[in-house]
Amino acid sequence: MESFELFGNIDHAKHFIENIKTGKFLFSFVISYTETCEIPGVTFAGADTDSIKFTPPGDAEYLHYGYCKTIDKIPMTPDGKPTPAVLTKTALESASIPHLTINAGSKIFPQLPFIDTGLSFGKNILTQDAMTDSQVSHAVDYGRIVGRTLASLTDCLIIGESIPGGTTTALAVLQALGFDAKVSSSIPNNPVELKNKIVNSALERINSDHPYNVVAKVGDSMIPFVAGMLSSASDSSKVMLAGGTQMAAVLAFASKIGFNEENTVIGTTSYITHDDSANFTNLVKKIANVPIISIDPSLKNSQYLGLRAFSEGFAKEGVGAGGSIISSMIKTGNTSKQFLEIVEKEYHRLFAT
Amino acid sequence: MESFELFGNIDHAKHFIENIKTGKFLFSFVISYTETCEIPGVTFAGADTDSIKFTPPGDAEYLHYGYCKTIDKIPMTPDGKPTPAVLTKTALESASIPHLTINAGSKIFPQLPFIDTGLSFGKNILTQDAMTDSQVSHAVDYGRIVGRTLASLTDCLIIGESIPGGTTTALAVLQALGFDAKVSSSIPNNPVELKNKIVNSALERINSDHPYNVVAKVGDSMIPFVAGMLSSASDSSKVMLAGGTQMAAVLAFASKIGFNEENTVIGTTSYITHDDSANFTNLVKKIANVPIISIDPSLKNSQYLGLRAFSEGFAKEGVGAGGSIISSMIKTGNTSKQFLEIVEKEYHRLFAT
Numbered sequence: 001m002e003s004f005e006l007f008g009n010i011d012h013a014k015h016f017i018e019n020i021k022t023g024k025f026l027f028s029f030v031i032s033y034t035e036t037c038e039i040p041g042v043t044f045a046g047a048d049t050d051s052i053k054f055t056p057p058g059d060a061e062y063l064h065y066g067y068c069k070t071i072d073k074i075p076m077t078p079d080g081k082p083t084p085a086v087l088t089k090t091a092l093e094s095a096s097i098p099h100l101t102i103n104a105g106s107k108i109f110p111q112l113p114f115i116d117t118g119l120s121f122g123k124n125i126l127t128q129d130a131m132t133d134s135q136v137s138h139a140v141d142y143g144r145i146v147g148r149t150l151a152s153l154t155d156c157l158i159i160g161e162s163i164p165g166g167t168t169t170a171l172a173v174l175q176a177l178g179f180d181a182k183v184s185s186s187i188p189n190n191p192v193e194l195k196n197k198i199v200n201s202a203l204e205r206i207n208s209d210h211p212y213n214v215v216a217k218v219g220d221s222m223i224p225f226v227a228g229m230l231s232s233a234s235d236s237s238k239v240m241l242a243g244g245t246q247m248a249a250v251l252a253f254a255s256k257i258g259f260n261e262e263n264t265v266i267g268t269t270s271y272i273t274h275d276d277s278a279n280f281t282n283l284v285k286k287i288a289n290v291p292i293i294s295i296d297p298s299l300k301n302s303q304y305l306g307l308r309a310f311s312e313g314f315a316k317e318g319v320g321a322g323g324s325i326i327s328s329m330i331k332t333g334n335t336s337k338q339f340l341e342i343v344e345k346e347y348h349r350l351f352a353t
Numbered sequence: 354m355e356s357f358e359l360f361g362n363i364d365h366a367k368h369f370i371e372n373i374k375t376g377k378f379l380f381s382f383v384i385s386y387t388e389t390c391e392i393p394g395v396t397f398a399g400a401d402t403d404s405i406k407f408t409p410p411g412d413a414e415y416l417h418y419g420y421c422k423t424i425d426k427i428p429m430t431p432d433g434k435p436t437p438a439v440l441t442k443t444a445l446e447s448a449s450i451p452h453l454t455i456n457a458g459s460k461i462f463p464q465l466p467f468i469d470t471g472l473s474f475g476k477n478i479l480t481q482d483a484m485t486d487s488q489v490s491h492a493v494d495y496g497r498i499v500g501r502t503l504a505s506l507t508d509c510l511i512i513g514e515s516i517p518g519g520t521t522t523a524l525a526v527l528q529a530l531g532f533d534a535k536v537s538s539s540i541p542n543n544p545v546e547l548k549n550k551i552v553n554s555a556l557e558r559i560n561s562d563h564p565y566n567v568v569a570k571v572g573d574s575m576i577p578f579v580a581g582m583l584s585s586a587s588d589s590s591k592v593m594l595a596g597g598t599q600m601a602a603v604l605a606f607a608s609k610i611g612f613n614e615e616n617t618v619i620g621t622t623s624y625i626t627h628d629d630s631a632n633f634t635n636l637v638k639k640i641a642n643v644p645i646i647s648i649d650p651s652l653k654n655s656q657y658l659g660l661r662a663f664s665e666g667f668a669k670e671g672v673g674a675g676g677s678i679i680s681s682m683i684k685t686g687n688t689s690k691q692f693l694e695i696v697e698k699e700y701h702r703l704f705a706t
Contacts, residue, residue, distance in 0.1 A: 024506075026506065064498070098502055098505040098506060099502075100502060102466075103469075109469075109471075111471075112495075112498060113455075113468055113469065113470050113495050113498050113499045113502075114468065114469060115466050115467070115468050115469075116456075116466065116467060116468075116469040117466050118462075118464075142465075145417070145465060145466050146466045149451055149453060149466075152451040153377075153379065153451060153506040153507065154506065
């Protein structure tokens with residue numbers, strides 16, 4: 001099996017991996033939306049501004065069908081770099097890991113069966129509160145119900161997300177909860193100034209340190225929903241939060257509502273853990289005693305520009321790509337080299353014709 | 354363990370029970386609606402005509418929370434007899450069997466997370482087609498997706514339903530597919546004349562023997578959706594169709610689209626299998642080589658009128674009650690006497706104050 005890079009509580013991470021080797025995995029894919037992504041320059045998760053809202057349902061449809069229904073092509077950046085869902089789909093299929101889509105505030109519904117939560121998308125935190133306190137309660141409560149149910153059906157619940165603009169709301173929540181977070185994003189030469197301006201403006205509205213109120217003012221629907229899932233699921237099964245900065249924000253909020261650290265890890269790519277501008281591993285250490293398992297999927301060795309781009313800082317993470325690759329390798333024993341071969345096949349299938 | 358009454362392929366039924374004894378169960382609860390239920394006298398699944406549409410979401414909420422959110426009290430008949438969900442909830446909880454709600458055309462959404470399918474409720478088959486052929490395709494396709502996913506998460510998928518007026522559409526589908534079905538319903542002294550009048554009027558519109566077209570003209574959304582679930586789920590796991598006449602209609606339609614008989618049983622109550630007016634066991638035998646497992650939950654011995662009523666022909670089945678009781682007994686080894694004790698506790702909790 002591939003050797004992963006481990007951060008934080010190494011023994012805990014090793015024990016986690018050993019424990020789930022022969023177990024069942026379930027990938028839950030939480031799609032959401034924040035109007036913060038409509039601020040020009042915040043995200044490239046979509047070919048143009050009008051198409052950003054189709055990225056979460058498009059990711060869900062591609063994961064399931066191998067093609068999209070609400071849009072013609074799979075989600076990509078304006079210059080044609082594909083969604084990290086390509087990595088996720090390849091990983092899950094190679095290991096026969098089942099998946100479920102959960103709608104926690106997507107602006108557009110995906111054309112497939114999904115778990116609905118009745119949650120709305122978050123408002124633009126530059127100019128207004130993302131949601132009300134009672135919407136945060138709803139998100140946590142429904143997250144807890146979904147987490148409890150899914151945990152009863154698997155040994156390891158992987159949670160991934162797709163929420164364009166979500167790194168900015170995650171940065172705001174982390175800072176509001178007292179963590180000196182720097183944000184990695186889907187764009188190299190991260191538009192730090194723009195994001196800081198948005199976050200600072202949002203933080204000015206905060207007048208309470210109640211975590212529900214903090215998330216209501218500067219967060220998004222995904223953060224309290226996934227924190228609720230983690231809170232109940234980690235009671236009875238292993239949970240792998242698959243992602244970067246957004247999952248750090250989930251962890252920070254979940255620490256306020258309670259969850260079982262013993263059963264929790266973060267699974268992500270080396271493109272996140274080796275991104276010095278974000279300092280992700282130190283951030284997580286400050287938030288909770290939860291180890292990070294990191295994988296280098298060897299995409300720098302790809303013959304395809306669109307796959308090499310991930311290793312160059314474009315869409316370094318998302319759609320639970322890192323955690324899915326790690327889980328697939330734990331289950332199948334595949335190496336990064338083998339993963340690269342199969343993901344190149346999928347890339348070829350998508351783009352060769 | 355309680356001894357069940359077995360009908361049809363007895364060896365197959367015994368093998369099924371032996372096989373799932375140590376396995377994991379998942380109860381999937383499919384809620385739907387047909388406007389056929391608005392014809393006065395067709396159903397008593399609701400305190401009055403206006404409240405019938407709240408019965409499916411009310412059943413789902415009660416199963417999950419132990420009380421309802423969209424209505425004040427749990428669903429009941431005009432004279433106060435409770436929904437069979439009381440039996441289902443007691444059974445599932447006593448055996449720690451997890452459940453998921455699936456919305457396949459309910460008029461009202463339940464206030465809890467549920468799997469959504471985008472299906473609409475069926476129209477009144479007395480006066481018009483229930484739906485279009487393409488809506489039937491959608492139901493089958495989405496049912497197949499949900500069935501495949503849920504089967505990958507369990508060893509035995511129990512499928513129950515709540516669709517007021519559903520016995521009438523089931524009767525129409527069965528007759529249209531060539532089976533001499535007589536319908537049991539939630540009312541003793543079954544309004545046979547009224548139902549036959551509706552069915553005969555609906556059958557007049559049929560001008561093709563294509564099963565999709567038959568269901569489109571005289572069926573409801575639940576039948577093709579659950580048939581789709583059965584079709585894919587029975588490929589990889591055991592499936593227990595929990596119900597009476599409606600599940601016979603599902604089986605009849607599923608026989609047209611294909612499913613694995615080896616992995617399938619019907620689980621129901623003795624109130625259905627001993628109802629001579631409906632002749633359920635012979636009907637199922639004609640449809641498919643699928644055995645029936647039947648349980649007498651001993652409710653005739655209850656101190657409560659509302660529980661004895663089930664044994665007297667009111668709401669003899671529904672919300673997957675029979676299959677849930679059977680599954681809980683297989684898992685826990687409980688007897689009917691033990692089940693009666695715990696269901697009386699639940700009844701007391703609901704109605705004593």
